[in-house]
Every structure is written in C-alpha cells, then in structure tokens.
Amino acid sequence: MPLTGEYAPSTSDWAREQAEKYEATGGAEANDIMGKPIIVLTSVGAKSGLLRKTPLMRVEHDGEYVVVGSLGGAPKNPVWVYNLRNNPHVELQDGEVKQDYTARELSGEEREVWWERAVAAFPQYEEYTKKTDRLIPLFLLTRA
C-alpha cells in the first residue's frame, strides 16, 4: 500500500534537488554521488506526519536494501532515522521501481554483515566511522 500524504521538501537543498530530479526522471538522472548509485527513501515524519524524501546510497543484496544513517560522520543521527524508528513503513525508489518496504533497525552480527555490504557499496562509510563515536544506524528494508 503506497504511502499517501503531503510531501515536505528537505531543508537540505542538494538532497532535495537530487531526490526530486531522481524521482521525476525515474532514476535516469541525478542517480549517483561520487560515482556510486543512490536510491530515494520516502518516510513519514515522526512529528509532522508529512512525507519526507531522502536520497541515500544504494546498498542492495538479494532484493533487500539497507539504508545507512551516516550523515557524513556527523555527531548526530540524521532526522529520517527517527521517522523510521517511529513508523517502519517506507517506500524505496530504485531506478524506475518504487516499492513499499518495512524497515527494521539492525544490531549485532546481522548489522556487521550488512555493514560490510554498505562499505563495499560506498567505501566512504568506513571513513565516517573515524569522525564520530556514534554507532551509525542501519535499517534493513524488506518487502512489505
């Protein structure tokens, strides 16, 4: 069941522009960063209830995805992390395909396995762990 509601653009201009161009072109444009592919996650605002669209690196394995709350190694989590913790029903657009997923935050051994996959997809993530002692949240997205 697709998410419905009012879209609220990100206050990060570059992220907003990339999400909107990616969505409008079915992933044909604005589809990478530093040469690595992205996806666009739609989540429900934990406080506003508005729809938030967030470009994130594409980390996929056997039809499942992981989204990484890295925020470049900043000391605080990105806000979308709290949206997923509050409402795990999300949409993920990968190229032309947009589908519903259920997000589950990972820990322990399962998190380690997916962390390796995330670093393989975007090696910069390893660098971010050196900038913060925050445990970077990972959410596994499985088909709803």
Ligand SMILES: C[C@H](OP(=O)(O)OC[C@@H](O)[C@@H](O)[C@@H](O)Cn1c2nc(=O)[nH]c(=O)c-2cc2ccc(O)cc21)C(=O)N[C@@H](CCC(=O)N[C@@H](CCC(=O)O)C(=O)O)C(=O)O
């Ligand atoms: C800028 C801020 O967004 P954020 O949710 O903190 O997310 C910050 C970043 O993670 C986000 O900009 C990402 O798109 C940045 N980013 C990546 N960020 C990552 O963390 N990981 C990535 O892998 C990643 C890749 C990436 C690739 C391309 C690109 O263009 C950007 C990329 C924002 O929009 N804030 C809004 C609020 C957003 C929101 O969800 N509000 C909730 C409140 C939730 C609460 O406070 O509990 C609500 O509406 O209820 C605001 O300040 O008004």
